[in-house]
Amino acid sequence: MEFNLLIAALTALIPLILGFIWYNPKVFGTAWMNACGFTADDLKGGNMALIFIVSYVFSFMLAIMVNILVIHQFGFFSTLMSDPDLMVEGTETYQYAQDFMNKYGTNFRTFKHGVFHGALTGIFFVLPVLGTNALFERKGIKYILVNVGYWTVCLALMGGVISQFA
Secondary structure, three states: OOOOHHHHHHHOOHHHHHHHHHOOHHHHHHHHHHHHOOOOHHHOOOOHHHHHHHHHHHHHHHHHHHHHHHOOHHHHHHHHOOOOOOOOOOOHHHHHHHHHHHHHOOOOOOHHHHHHHHHHHHHHHHHHHHHHHHHHOOOOHHHHHHHHHHHHHHHHHHHHHHHHHO
16 A cells, blocks of 8 residues: 555645635634734734745645545554565565455545544544643633634545545
8 A cells, every 4th residue: 555645745735725714814714813812913924934834844744644544444554564575476465465455445435434534533633632722721612613623624624635535
């Protein structure tokens, strides 16, 4: 099973694109600024090129991890990866892996399935992490809902694209 670098690179654009929409003042941007205690002037300046480049790098890292979360066949290969015969044609392990992939390699590889796992990741991973931070930072529920909502939708879309096309 191979990792699709191109799909991961394209999928890493989803958080940037969705962020432009989600955090637009006409969508949730004003609610987010209010929840953070920011004004429009507070957000002016900064090295936006650096912010977007680093954000893309983080999104790419996330896309790599989403592959493991939504493509179940990675779990199969992780159990065999220490076997030196896994990639040696003609060996029993190699043939076992090939037979497995021929029979089950496309199972659960749909956009819908990826969306499901991406959304679960948002709810059961992002919510506890961001929610805990927000509590200690004394942020309100609106802050939590805007940010967790964004990441849940992001991960759902990323999971869908990766599951369908990777």
